Amino acid sequence: MTSAGADLVNQAMAALQRRDSARALTLLGQARVQAPDDLEILMNIALAQRVGGDLRAAIASLDRVLMADPYHFMAMLSKAALVEQVSGPKAAALVYRNVLKIAPPESHLPPGVAAPLARARTVVDQHADSLAQHLDARVAEVRGRHGNQSLGRFDEALQILSGRKRAYVSEPVDFHYPQLPAVPFFDRGLFPWFPELEAATDMIRGELEGALAAADAAFAPYIDYPAGAPVNQWAELNRSRRWRSLWLWRDGVRQDAACKQCPKTAELLSRLPLCDQQGYAPTALFSALEANTHIPPHTGSTNARLLVHLPLILPGPARFRVGNDLRSWKMGEAWAFDDTIEHEAWNDADQLRVILIFDVWNPLLSEAERELVTAMMLAKRDFYAS
Numbered sequence: 001m002t003s004a005g006a007d008l009v010n011q012a013m014a015a016l017q018r019r020d021s022a023r024a025l026t027l028l029g030q031a032r033v034q035a036p037d038d039l040e041i042l043m044n045i046a047l048a049q050r051v052g053g054d055l056r057a058a059i060a061s062l063d064r065v066l067m068a069d070p071y072h073f074m075a076m077l078s079k080a081a082l083v084e085q086v087s088g089p090k091a092a093a094l095v096y097r098n099v100l101k102i103a104p105p106e107s108h109l110p111p112g113v114a115a116p117l118a119r120a121r122t123v124v125d126q127h128a129d130s131l132a133q134h135l136d137a138r139v140a141e142v143r144g145r146h147g148n149q150s151l152g153r154f155d156e157a158l159q160i161l162s163g164r165k166r167a168y169v170s171e172p173v174d175f176h177y178p179q180l181p182a183v184p185f186f187d188r189g190l191f192p193w194f195p196e197l198e199a200a201t202d203m204i205r206g207e208l209e210g211a212l213a214a215a216d217a218a219f220a221p222y223i224d225y226p227a228g229a230p231v232n233q234w235a236e237l238n239r240s241r242r243w244r245s246l247w248l249w250r251d252g253v254r255q256d257a258a259c260k261q262c263p264k265t266a267e268l269l270s271r272l273p274l275c276d277q278q279g280y281a282p283t284a285l286f287s288a289l290e291a292n293t294h295i296p297p298h299t300g301s302t303n304a305r306l307l308v309h310l311p312l313i314l315p316g317p318a319r320f321r322v323g324n325d326l327r328s329w330k331m332g333e334a335w336a337f338d339d340t341i342e343h344e345a346w347n348d349a350d351q352l353r354v355i356l357i358f359d360v361w362n363p364l365l366s367e368a369e370r371e372l373v374t375a376m377m378l379a380k381r382d383f384y385a386s
Helices: 003-017 021-034 039-051 055-068 073-087 089-102 114-144 152-162 194-199 201-214 256-261 263-271 367-385
Strands: 243-250 284-289 293-298 305-313 318-322 325-328 335-337 343-347 353-361
Touching: 003 021, 003 039, 021 039, 039 055, 039 073, 055 073, 073 089, 073 114, 089 114, 114 152, 194 305, 201 256, 201 263, 201 284, 201 305, 201 353, 243 256, 243 263, 256 263
Parallel strands: none
Antiparallel strands: 243 284, 284 353, 293 343, 305 335, 305 353, 318 325, 318 343
16 A cells, blocks of 8 residues: 555544545545555444444445455454344344354454454354254154154254254274264274173272272373473373373284283283283273373274273263263263264363273274275385384
């Protein structure tokens, strides 16, 4: 923008302070002739139109900004507020939803934006609740005709459609096996050996307590990024003993010292159908989470295998979320879940929580597929080793 154009904008802003929107629009129009691609001039034109009460014209000006820059946060936030005034919260919610998608972190918000952004969240949440209630009422009669069936998937679909929940998919860090359903928790019937595992809870816990008492130092931080590596969501837990583990098998290698401390547990695991991939699996460990500690959302390496949890020490409330499914651990109850779906954990108790974790093949893979996956992963490792 030329100095003359900048002077026109300054004069326009002074006119707006006097609430003289007509004069401001005239000056801004002249400035735009000199700098037709300057989006801030368009933003100021929208402001002048808003001050003058022409809200639809202001929306049109903001739309021109967004056509040039679809991620212009202030333009979208301003448009949403105007749409709410002109057309109501139902129409505004669709714009506010996009505002929340592109909003900068709270620490980087422009001055004065915290309250409008909070309004955006309120409108989006209220719209989702209203739509969900509407959908619930409209399908109630049809749903009632199928009351004896398991309709959990439909219920979740309704929540996703309304915006109350988001859709979670498999997001493997390392390897994605196609055409496997993204199932958060798998049906217990697929694991006929669960009763044997669960019946051994007291025995496993006894060996765990001995290991905790005799060699706590062997429980190393689960997250251990080297200095200088990007830690992302793991900054708080990196190299922290708030989440630590004792490995019985790690990347397919038996950890002899730990297995010697817990011989009956190791023998039991050796009888179970653990995932078996040289250099990759099985993995088996005691996962110890300190009091009032949160494991942030993350995803695992591959959906070709699942993780099994067996709680061993539960001093109080402890929650676990996979996708939209939030559960609490219960003593003596195991579960298997797809850890490539976003998941997180909380120990809400005031004492240590410990879970036995190990991996098994995804039961939806055939024996041929399991052998081929193993051969393929070994080939990949060898490719990078050569």
